[in-house]
Amino acid sequence: MPQTQHVGAERDRVDGPAKVTGHARYAAEFPVDGLLYGVIVTSSIARGRITAIDLDAALAVPGVVQIFTHRRRPESDWYKHDFSDDVAPPGQPFRALYDDVVHFSGQPIALVVAEEFGIARHAATLVKATYQAATPETDLQTVAHYTPPKARNGIAPPPARRGKAGDAPLRVEGEFRTPFEYQNPMELFAATAVWDGDDKLTVYDKTQGVQNGQNQLAKIFGLKPDHVRVVSHYVGGAFGAGLRPQYSLFLSAMAARALERPVRVVLTRDQMWSIGGRPATIQHVRLGAGPDGKLQSIEHDAVGSTSRYEDQQENIVNWSGLLYPAATTSLGYKLGKLDLVTPNDMRAPGAASGVFALECAMDELASEAGIDPVELRLRNYADRDPAEDKPFTSKELRAAYRLGAEKFGWGERNPAPRSMRDGHELVGWGMATGVWEALYVPHTARATLTADGKATIACAASDIGTGTYTILTQIAADALGLPMEDVTVCLGDSKLPTAPVEGGSWTAASAGTAVHIACSELIGKLLEQARRLNDSPLGAAGRDDVVLAAGRLQLRGDPAKFVTLGDALRAGGLDHIDAEGSAKPDQSVAEKFTANTHSAVFAEVKVDAELGVVRVTRLVIAVAAGKILNPKTARSQLLGGAVFGLGMALHEESMLDHRFGRFMNRNLGEYHIPAHADIHAIDIVFVPEQEDHLNPLGVKGVGEIGVVGTAAAIANAVHHATGVRVRELPITIDKLLPGL
Amino acid sequence: MRASSTDLPATIEISLSVNGRRHRLSVRPWDTLLDVLRDTLDLTGTKKGCDQGQCGACTVLVDGARINSCLALAVMKDGAEVTTVEGLAKDGELHPIQRAFITHDAFQCGYCTPGQICSAVALIAEGHAGTREEIREMMSGNLCRCGAYANIIDAIEQVMGEQAKGGARGASRPDERTAR
Ligand code: FES
Ligand code: FES
Numbered sequence: 001m002p003q004t005q006h007v008g009a010e011r012d013r014v015d016g017p018a019k020v021t022g023h024a025r026y027a028a029e030f031p032v033d034g035l036l037y038g039v040i041v042t043s044s045i046a047r048g049r050i051t052a053i054d055l056d057a058a059l060a061v062p063g064v065v066q067i068f069t070h071r072r073r074p075e076s077d078w079y080k081h082d083f084s085d086d087v088a089p090p091g092q093p094f095r096a097l098y099d100d101v102v103h104f105s106g107q108p109i110a111l112v113v114a115e116e117f118g119i120a121r122h123a124a125t126l127v128k129a130t131y132q133a134a135t136p137e138t139d140l141q142t143v144a145h146y147t148p149p150k151a152r153n154g155i156a157p158p159p160a161r162r163g164k165a166g167d168a169p170l171r172v173e174g175e176f177r178t179p180f181e182y183q184n185p186m187e188l189f190a191a192t193a194v195w196d197g198d199d200k201l202t203v204y205d206k207t208q209g210v211q212n213g214q215n216q217l218a219k220i221f222g223l224k225p226d227h228v229r230v231v232s233h234y235v236g237g238a239f240g241a242g243l244r245p246q247y248s249l250f251l252s253a254m255a256a257r258a259l260e261r262p263v264r265v266v267l268t269r270d271q272m273w274s275i276g277g278r279p280a281t282i283q284h285v286r287l288g289a290g291p292d293g294k295l296q297s298i299e300h301d302a303v304g305s306t307s308r309y310e311d312q313q314e315n316i317v318n319w320s321g322l323l324y325p326a327a328t329t330s331l332g333y334k335l336g337k338l339d340l341v342t343p344n345d346m347r348a349p350g351a352a353s354g355v356f357a358l359e360c361a362m363d364e365l366a367s368e369a370g371i372d373p374v375e376l377r378l379r380n381y382a383d384r385d386p387a388e389d390k391p392f393t394s395k396e397l398r399a400a401y402r403l404g405a406e407k408f409g410w411g412e413r414n415p416a417p418r419s420m421r422d423g424h425e426l427v428g429w430g431m432a433t434g435v436w437e438a439l440y441v442p443h444t445a446r447a448t449l450t451a452d453g454k455a456t457i458a459c460a461a462s463d464i465g466t467g468t469y470t471i472l473t474q475i476a477a478d479a480l481g482l483p484m485e486d487v488t489v490c491l492g493d494s495k496l497p498t499a500p501v502e503g504g505s506w507t508a509a510s511a512g513t514a515v516h517i518a519c520s521e522l523i524g525k526l527l528e529q530a531r532r533l534n535d536s537p538l539g540a541a542g543r544d545d546v547v548l549a550a551g552r553l554q555l556r557g558d559p560a561k562f563v564t565l566g567d568a569l570r571a572g573g574l575d576h577i578d579a580e581g582s583a584k585p586d587q588s589v590a591e592k593f594t595a596n597t598h599s600a601v602f603a604e605v606k607v608d609a610e611l612g613v614v615r616v617t618r619l620v621i622a623v624a625a626g627k628i629l630n631p632k633t634a635r636s637q638l639l640g641g642a643v644f645g646l647g648m649a650l651h652e653e654s655m656l657d658h659r660f661g662r663f664m665n666r667n668l669g670e671y672h673i674p675a676h677a678d679i680h681a682i683d684i685v686f687v688p689e690q691e692d693h694l695n696p697l698g699v700k701g702v703g704e705i706g707v708v709g710t711a712a713a714i715a716n717a718v719h720h721a722t723g724v725r726v727r728e729l730p731i732t733i734d735k736l737l738p739g740l
Numbered sequence: 741m742r743a744s745s746t747d748l749p750a751t752i753e754i755s756l757s758v759n760g761r762r763h764r765l766s767v768r769p770w771d772t773l774l775d776v777l778r779d780t781l782d783l784t785g786t787k788k789g790c791d792q793g794q795c796g797a798c799t800v801l802v803d804g805a806r807i808n809s810c811l812a813l814a815v816m817k818d819g820a821e822v823t824t825v826e827g828l829a830k831d832g833e834l835h836p837i838q839r840a841f842i843t844h845d846a847f848q849c850g851y852c853t854p855g856q857i858c859s860a861v862a863l864i865a866e867g868h869a870g871t872r873e874e875i876r877e878m879m880s881g882n883l884c885r886c887g888a889y890a891n892i893i894d895a896i897e898q899v900m901g902e903q904a905k906g907g908a909r910g911a912s913r914p915d916e917r918t919a920r
Contacts, residue, residue, distance in 0.1 A: 016842035019850030020834065020857060022785015022825035029784035062748050117779060118770045119748065186789045186797055186851040186885045236787070236851025237885050269790040465849025465886050636845045636888060643887025668794040668883060675880040679889040 006474035006484060007697075010632040014470045014484065015234070015463070024234045027206040028190035028266050035192070036065055038113045038255055038265035039120040040248075041127045042274065046105035046136035046661025047339040050129055057126040058112060063119035066259055067127065068111040068251075070097045074258045081220045083250075086212045087243050087345075087501055090150040091310030094342065096247040097254075102131065103309055104341045105662040106274035111251050113263060136339035136661025140280050145303045145334040152313040155350075159321060159387050163328030168288025168296040172364040176285065176357035177728040180305070180654040180663070181278040183346050184673060187236020189275060190266040193252035201257075202229045205249050208242035209501030211460050214494035216245045217253055232492040235464040239644070240345035242464070243501045246275050273654065273666045276344030279305040281316060281353045285361040288328070293369040293376045297328035302354060306335045307342040314350030318387070319435055320358045322596070324377075325386035339661045345503060347644055348704035351436055352711070356648075359432035359712035360727065363719065367415075373431050373716070374401050374410060374600075385594035393438065393589070393693040396624035397598035400687045404431075404622030407685050408602035417723040425606035425615075428721025434599035434709030438626065438691075438700035439506035440585045444497040445514035447476060447522045448578040451569050453551045455480050457518070458490040460499040461511045465640075466703055467633030468507055472515050474630060475697075479519030481549035497580060505597070505701030508629060510583045513695045518581030523548050525579050529572040530563035537561040583695065595694050597625040597705045601645075601713040607721045612736040616646050616714055620683045626691035626700035634702050638684045641706015647674045648707070649714035653730050754818040758783065759827025767814045774798045774809040777824060785825040785854045789883070796882035799855035799862075800824050806862035808881075825854035828861065836902065837861055840895035848886035856882045860896045864903065872897060 018024040043050070053069050066072075083093040096108045110127050114120035137143050151157050192204040201223060207213050210230040218225040230249075235242060248265045256263040267275070281304050288297035300320040306312045317331040346352070366373040381398060384391050405411065413429050414420060420427035445459035457476045463469045469489045477484045490496060499511065524543045530553050531539055538546060538553065538561065546553050554562035569577060589595075604618035619642050628634045651672035654663045665671045684706075691698040711729060719725050724739035751766040758781060767776055774791070777783045777800070786809060789797030793811040800809045801823040828835040837860050840846070847853040859882045869875045875896050876889075884892065 012842050013845060013847075015850070016847075017834070019847055019853050020825075020838040020841050021829055022783070022854045024850055025784060026787075026851065028788075029778070031782050116768070117775055118768055122770065184885055185849065186787070186795060186883065187849070188788060188790075235849060237849040239885070266788075269792065269794075465847075465851075467848070632845050633848075636848055636886075636891060639890055640848060640887035643889060667792060668790050669792075673883060673885060674887065674889070675883055676876040676889050676893070677880040679876070679887075682890050 006477050014473050026234050026236050027204050030204045032262040034261050036113050036261050036263045037117040037120045038111050038263050039124040040108045041110035041124050043102045043107040043109050045131045045133040048102050048131050048133040050100040052130045054128040058123040061123040063115040064123045065113045070099050073097050078220050085216045085244050089152040089310050089312045138338045138656050138658050138661040140305050140336045143336040145336050148311040155313045158331035158333050161330040170289045173286040174727050176283040178281045178353040180280045181652045183239040183241035185237030188267050189246050189248045191248040191252040192264040193256035194262040200227045204231050207232050208238045208462050210494040213245040230494040238464045239347040243503050270666045273663050274341050278346035279343035283357040285357050287365050293371040293379050295326040295380050298326045299330040301332035303334045305338050308337045310342040312343045316350045316354035319355050321387040324380040325382050348707040351708045355708050356711045363716040390594050393593045393595040394691045396687050396689040400600040400622040400624045403685050404600035408620040426609050426721040428605050428717040430713050430716025431602045432709040432712035436597045436705045438595035439504045440509045440695045441506045443510035443514040443583040445518045446497045446580045447518040450576040455487045458496045460496040462492050462502040471629040475515050505703035508701050509695050509699040513583035514581045521579035526568050530568040532571045597700045599623045599705050601709040603713040603717040605717040612733040618681045622685040624687040624689040625702050626689050627698040635684045637702050638706040642682050643674050645707045645710025649711040758822045771814045773812040773814045776814040783824050797855040799858045806859050836899045840899050844891045844895040846891040846895040847888050852884040
């Protein structure tokens with residue numbers, strides 16, 4: 001990029017003022033005339049059939065307008081469509097109020113619509129369903145485990161086994177478990193649907209993919225896609241929960257259509273457990289190594305949970321064949337069907353769970369071999385992708401280990417467990433490696449420049465708190481030679497240029513490149529106009545010879561030769577100029593290279609020697625993720641990832657009562673996520689990494705990488721502090737106390 | 741005895757001053773202050789994250805003290821002075837805490853932010869928190885799933901430091917929190 005005044009520099013979030021003043025409107029906050037309020041009633045059983053729903057009392061409440069159930073809903077073809085969406089896994093997606101079958105506890109079975117929220121909420125308590133209940137199966141340990149017959153799009157099944165198991169001198173082996181976790185963004189899922197006649201629909205939705213929702217609604221209701229508009233300017237967090245359209249979207253649109261009035265449906269916090277979450281896993285890791293710690297074999301098998309009706313899949317084990325070379329590599333992945341809602345992708349899906357197990361096992365191997373954990377990883381460093389025998393587009397993981405270790409003071413570590421103490425607390429230091437894919441996907445964007453020198457950037461991407469508004473502003477400001485204040489970025493509206501769902505850490509690279517190209521195209525078009533002027537000073541200039549700066553299109557080497565924006569536009573009789581840009585990944589790059597982000601995570605814990613209470617007093621995460629567009633917002637994403645990983649390590653667990661197939665702790669008081677008091681010093685170190693292959697910006701994305709490895713580093717630190725290995729997350733007092 | 745479920749409870753007239761503007765409202769006894777702010781007054785800056793007192797997203801100042809507005813019935817606050825996040829900026833000038841939140845990038849999605857900000861304003865006025873540890877402890881009712889905690893504490897610490905230096909006290913030191 002020629003001018004980089006803003007890209008790469010710390011910049012305040014451009015949506016900051018809207019967010020700190022309360023003026024940013026989220027899905028449930030768009031005022032609409034004649035609005036009705038929908039409250040969902042959920043099933044109390046996990047498996048079986050609804051035999052009857054008694055609505056008499058609820059319908060008798062004044063102000064109740066309608067109650068929808070599977071027997072009281074518009075007779076239509078809507079349900080003939082498959083409800084699939086751009087990121088659906090193989091299977092039959094859930095259709096709310098379709099029939100009497102109950103697939104999971106907490107399934108929506110009725111929608112009460114009333115004139116006031118309070119009335120709907122009250123009437124919903126009066127709905128009484130009776131069931132023919134079957135025994136639910138929700139124990140991943142005891143159900144059958146199978147290889148999914150159809151792979152999920154974008155999720156590679158484990159590669160074939162390489163080599164045969166030998167008798168390595170050093171062996172470690174363990175079973176690791178991770179629980180059901182839920183994204184629990186602070187904003188509740190919500191949708192407000194407004195029909196204009198019976199063929200035009202607008203929904204204000206909470207989503208990571210406005211066009212994914214748009215396409216789903218268009219299919220279900222048989223509408224032209226451009227007659228459906230899904231708007232989501234601000235998203236109060238999502239972490240993967242908003243990748244697939246949630247049932248609030250369909251229910252609001254269905255009710256609004258039937259009642260010919262706008263309807264808003266907001267989930268309760270309790271109902272946020274019925275929209276996905278991170279699948280539980282049971283994993284076995286076996287490592288074999290020589291006395292020098294060099295890995296000879298890596299075996300990693302995982303079982304992940306899914307629902308009965310869909311095969312949700314994630315990449316849990318492939319990382320183990322990617323991070324370290326070994327002559328024997330055996331990776332396995334199976335699913336177990338449970339009577340629960342289909343899980344979805346939760347921040348760093350697969351990697352968060354799988355790398356936890358691998359990196360804890362590596363720590364065990366380091367202890368076994370008597371080798372420092374960082375040194376063990378350096379001895380097993382993969383300079384090429386061992387699984388596919390390809391070079392990496394870039395990989396500065398070695399530097400990440402070094403810089404992270406320096407920042408943390410790792411060199412002072414006494415390797416013996418229980419060797420450090422601070423008063424009544426045992427102190428432990430642990431580390432782990434983190435890895436995530438560096439994804440770059442097709443994306444489009446439009447740039448518009450008006451005669452007054454103001455630019456608008458538009459694409460249908462979402463900013464779920466990641467900073468997309470800000471980095472796109474920076475990229476456009478640099479490309480168009482404008483101050484950031486003169487650039488407006490429009491996102492989260494399905495009528496804008498095509499964007500995929502916002503996930504996988506690909507948005508910065510993909511949307512960013514699309515904006516960069518759109519701006520470049522725009523300058524090209526402007527140059528065409530400028531050259532039409534009589535005696536144009538740019539008459540002989542080509543696209544690469546000019547830059548736009550301060551409202552002048554000027555020769556790169558000779559700024560005195562210029563045409564003003566106004567003159568160029570006037571030459572063409574235009575009041576504005578616009579251009580679209582597309583990010584198009586080059587297939588040959590993917591064939592030739594493997595692209596990943598990497599991190600080295602270092603953790604200090606203090607464990608109360610008698611009570612077993614764990615505090616994470618320091619975290620250092622050194623991240624190699626290519627070019628960092630905005631260190632301020634990128635750091636925040638990584639801090640957030642670290643906090644997410646800390647929650648995974650110590651707090652988060654949705655607890656099932658298998659008798660009822662029901663999660664017991666469906667609220668933020670009992671499903672613990674980190675609070676202010678849990679968070680102490682966190683340092684983010686950006687490791688310089690030159691990325692030349694992946695995309696023109698050299699960007700890799702930082703949304704997930706902060707999560708990966710963090711739980712393992714904390715678990716390893718807990719072992720160092722206490723001598724106790726906890727292989728089942730979260731690391732709670734009950735698991736530590738017996739060993740203290 | 742339970743009233744017949746088919747009767748709606750009658751509405752009750754209350755008066756609320758919100759961000760300096762007095763409103764006469766007729767509310768049902770079950771309407772929370774949070775829902776009245778968001779749905780009736782269209783002050784959607786105050787967020788609903790759980791509706792059961794567990795997240796702090798709905799934090800507002802009532803007579804200077806921070807409360808979870810989802811746990812307060814509007815009828816209990818008849819006559820109260822309420823300040824929401826929309827009322828903190830004066831004449832287009834952001835409140836120092838709002839400015840510090842932007843400078844320190846103390847939010848990502850922004851959904852917990854109004855609650856964090858109102859809570860921080862009250863925390864400073866309460867005058868009990870001195871150290872970072874104390875700020876953390878006393879802000880722990882405000883969850884942030886984006887994990888902006890470190891930056892939030894930086895923002896609060898900065899403003900507390902400036903106010904201490906400037907000798908400025910919190911606008912008003914609220915009374916101990918008591919139920920009205
Ligand atoms: S909405 Fe009031 S505490 Fe969560
Ligand atoms: S900024 Fe997203 S929850 Fe705090």
